[in-house]
Amino acid sequence: MSLTENKILTIEGRGIPLEGNDIDTDQVVPARFLKEITFKNMGDYLFYDARFDEDGKAKAHPLNDSKFKGGKFLVVQENFGCGSSREHAAQAIKRYGIKAVIGISFSEIFSGNCKSLGIPIVQLDKDQIAKIAHALTDDPTVMCALNIENETFKVGTKIFFFSMAPTLKASLVGGTWDALTLLQNNDQKTNRLDASLPY
Amino acid sequence: MSKNTLYDKVWDKHKVDTLPTGQDHLFIGLHLIHEVTTPQAFSMMEETGATVKFPHRTFATTDHIIPTQAQERPFADSKAESMMQALENNVKKYGIKYFDFKSGKQGIVHVVGPELGLTRPGMTIVCGDSHTSTHGAFGALAFGIGTTEVRHVLETQSLALNRLKVRKINVTGDIPKGVYAKDIILAIIQVLGVNGGIGYAYEFNGEVIHRLSMEERMTICNMSIEGGARIGYINPDDVTYDYLKGREFAPKGEAFDKAVDYWKSIASDNDAEYDDVVNIDGSKLEPMVTWGTTPAQSIGVSGKIPSLESFSEDDRPVLSKALAYMDVKEGQFIKGLPIDVAFIGSCTNSRISDLREAAKVLKGKKVNVKTLVVPGSQSVRSQAQKEGLDKIFTEAGAEWRFAGCSMCLAMNPDRLKGTQRCVSTSNRNFMGRQGSPTGRTLLMSPASVAASAIEGKVADIRESY
Ligand code: SF4
Numbered sequence: 001m002s003l004t005e006n007k008i009l010t011i012e013g014r015g016i017p018l019e020g021n022d023i024d025t026d027q028v029v030p031a032r033f034l035k036e037i038t039f040k041n042m043g044d045y046l047f048y049d050a051r052f053d054e055d056g057k058a059k060a061h062p063l064n065d066s067k068f069k070g071g072k073f074l075v076v077q078e079n080f081g082c083g084s085s086r087e088h089a090a091q092a093i094k095r096y097g098i099k100a101v102i103g104i105s106f107s108e109i110f111s112g113n114c115k116s117l118g119i120p121i122v123q124l125d126k127d128q129i130a131k132i133a134h135a136l137t138d139d140p141t142v143m144c145a146l147n148i149e150n151e152t153f154k155v156g157t158k159i160f161f162f163s164m165a166p167t168l169k170a171s172l173v174g175g176t177w178d179a180l181t182l183l184q185n186n187d188q189k190t191n192r193l194d195a196s197l198p199y
Numbered sequence: 200m201s202k203n204t205l206y207d208k209v210w211d212k213h214k215v216d217t218l219p220t221g222q223d224h225l226f227i228g229l230h231l232i233h234e235v236t237t238p239q240a241f242s243m244m245e246e247t248g249a250t251v252k253f254p255h256r257t258f259a260t261t262d263h264i265i266p267t268q269a270q271e272r273p274f275a276d277s278k279a280e281s282m283m284q285a286l287e288n289n290v291k292k293y294g295i296k297y298f299d300f301k302s303g304k305q306g307i308v309h310v311v312g313p314e315l316g317l318t319r320p321g322m323t324i325v326c327g328d329s330h331t332s333t334h335g336a337f338g339a340l341a342f343g344i345g346t347t348e349v350r351h352v353l354e355t356q357s358l359a360l361n362r363l364k365v366r367k368i369n370v371t372g373d374i375p376k377g378v379y380a381k382d383i384i385l386a387i388i389q390v391l392g393v394n395g396g397i398g399y400a401y402e403f404n405g406e407v408i409h410r411l412s413m414e415e416r417m418t419i420c421n422m423s424i425e426g427g428a429r430i431g432y433i434n435p436d437d438v439t440y441d442y443l444k445g446r447e448f449a450p451k452g453e454a455f456d457k458a459v460d461y462w463k464s465i466a467s468d469n470d471a472e473y474d475d476v477v478n479i480d481g482s483k484l485e486p487m488v489t490w491g492t493t494p495a496q497s498i499g500v501s502g503k504i505p506s507l508e509s510f511s512e513d514d515r516p517v518l519s520k521a522l523a524y525m526d527v528k529e530g531q532f533i534k535g536l537p538i539d540v541a542f543i544g545s546c547t548n549s550r551i552s553d554l555r556e557a558a559k560v561l562k563g564k565k566v567n568v569k570t571l572v573v574p575g576s577q578s579v580r581s582q583a584q585k586e587g588l589d590k591i592f593t594e595a596g597a598e599w600r601f602a603g604c605s606m607c608l609a610m611n612p613d614r615l616k617g618t619q620r621c622v623s624t625s626n627r628n629f630m631g632r633q634g635s636p637t638g639r640t641l642l643m644s645p646a647s648v649a650a651s652a653i654e655g656k657v658a659d660i661r662e663s664y
Contacts, residue, residue: 021517022393022493026629030636031608035264035278037238037285039346049636079394082427083629084608085329086236087345105394108429109329109343112360116347126513167361170220179359180351182218190357193215193226194253198461199322 006175008118011099011146013072015155016062017133023076024083025110029092042088043095063096067140075133076103078126081110090114100146102153104129115168118177120146122153128160148172201365202472205434206400208465209340213323215357222359228322229339230257230352231308232295234264235610236327238285240350241293251293252356258317259290260298262307264610265603267573270300279611293353306576306602309333309546313417314578316446320435320462325352330546330626332423335432336416337439338466340400342429363430364398364474369405372482377661379556380415381548381624381644383407385487385497387479388426393495396428399474402467403433407481413442414550421547422626425494434466486660488533489628489642491521496628500647500659504531524630525639526618534657536641540621541570541597541652542633543645545607548624549575551582553645558588560649560663561595567655570597571613573605597652609634622651 033045051061090113100120145154171177215224264279274280290297298304312318320338334341423431443449450458485499506529574580606613607625614634628640650658
């Protein structure tokens with residue numbers, strides 16, 4: 001894949017609002033689903049225990065609500081993705097079809113995993129998130145548009161301005177969110193650092 | 200911005216370059232791997248024919264899916280068996296040192312690294328596991344990473360990262376009897392919140408911290424991540440050097456002395472600058488217990504579950520959900536709450552000193568609920584048996600198991616059933632964490648869990664002395 005193909009500039013689609021602070025990665029993908037040596041099926045397990053009861057019957061949850069089907073933006077609250085480092089959580093979100101996550105705050109490791117997979121993480125303040133969630137609940141068909149370069153998120157005609165860490169923005173816009181190539185380009189310098197360490 | 204802290208010094212020593220995105224290119228000195236978060240990284244490498252850049256800087260063991268009773272191969276659980284086989288094939292193919300059952304050194308990756316002397320001050324250490332922060336107890340920058348990053352480390356021995364801010368957490372005073380490292384970190388998380396550490400590395404400092412043993416320090420750093428801090432560390436001191444002396448992978452003889460010089464040089468300077476400083480009075484602490492579904496939802500064991508009114512309106516919906524899930528009420532005393540299961544284990548509290556504390560409480564007594572004691576590693580297990588702790592546990596009616604993560608996250612057969620309530624020495628009381636989607640977890644120190652197991656309800660360890 002060339003870097004141009006990987007560039008993430010704009011995303012358009014509908015949104016799915018999710019309530020609750022501190023949604024941990026055990027809620028995003030429960031541990032019993034980690035016993036697979038590929039990420040292939042993770043999309044099926046997204047929020048499994050919140051969506052299904054022990055007999056597999058669907059519970060009330062935005063992801064089970066036909067109104068929100070096909071949404072590309074997941075709108076969350078505070079400290080989303082806290083807990084374990086499992087990339088399975090970000091993989092599940094991506095494989096389910098979510099293209100970007102919008103919220104108040106995110107755990108560090110989860111954000112890093114999202115970056116590695118090219119899922120933009122957008123941070124807005126509490127009031128703005130409340131407004132967005134409200135708008136989506138009111139009208140699930142409303143179209144949203146994320147523009148990374150301009151740092152704007154549009155919900156219908158309303159525009160929300162966010163500020164993204166310059167390093168994340170550069171990685172998304174430049175198509176280098178998976179940093180492997182950048183790290184490989186520094187191979188000689190890496191070798192010199194290895195040789196300079198006292199251990 | 201912080202200056203001359205251990206964080207700054209170790210970061211600068213390992214910084215390869217600034218990447219075009221503005222992120223830092225950081226060299227990783229030690230990489231630890233286990234069976235759950237690596238197979239996908241290795242298969243991506245297989246697709247491109249990539250190799251492991253420095254195989255001698257990566258070490259493997261197996262912990263998450265390990266059954267703690269019947270360990271014959273193939274495992275009864277075919278998915279667990281296939282994860283084991285994937286790891287075994289990968290370490291063989293790429294020439295990575297692997298501590299398996301036969302080595303006598305297998306165990307939870309965060310117990311094994313330190314006890315073998317792989318974990319040392321002044322290193323950068325990563326593992327595809329959020330509790331890698333444990334290794335910060337030695338004065339290393341240690342943090343959890345995702346699977347794509349595991350691949351980056353395997354292929355390039357480095358990562359693209361943003362620098363964190365540094366918060367110093369000073370714990371002073373004399374901690375009362377019955378208060379353990381676990382209680383200190385639960386109290387810190389209660390004060391700073393589960394997201395207070397986002398964007399920060401935590402430096403634990405102050406006389407209380409430096410009086411702790413290495414094992415206690417690991418308990419503290421282990422749970423940094425529960426406070427939102429990806430990294431937690433403690434400046435190395437004589438306790439650190441004494442612990443490392445003679446360990447299998449620690450430098451020997453003259454090399455050890457030279458290493459100590461390096462280790463001393465990376466400790467935070469007395470006049471180091473921090474982005475934030477927080478002071479905690481250790482003499483005010485109590486044995487802690489969590490009542491809710493995040494590690495910050497905790498109280499002193501003699502206290503009452505807080506009323507919703509004491510929280511902001513925004514927080515109340517989440518809190519009432521936690522109360523309902525845990526089947527407890529606001530204003531209720533936590534002491535005396537009936538329990539169904541007790542779990543002593545996990546990378547937070549499964550080291551020999553943890554088992555000794557639990558054994559002290561259980562000696563000559565009988566447990567009233569199903570109690571599992573799961574040592575953190577095969578070495579811990581054999582040391583405990585040498586000291587006769589296993590007998591104390593089994594005579595008290597507890598189950599003495601083989602080493603692994605076990606009921607900390609229940610990827611193996613050890614799990615809660617239905618709405619069972621479990622007092623646990625692990626680190627996460629998330630909904631469904633211990634294997635039942637409706638199971639309930641109360642986090643405590645090993646001594647408190649042992650005392651509660653005897654009574655069959657939440658107990659105050661201070662009444663057991
Ligand atoms: S003991 Fe628990 S927290 Fe620690 S590594 Fe194992 S599963 Fe993770």
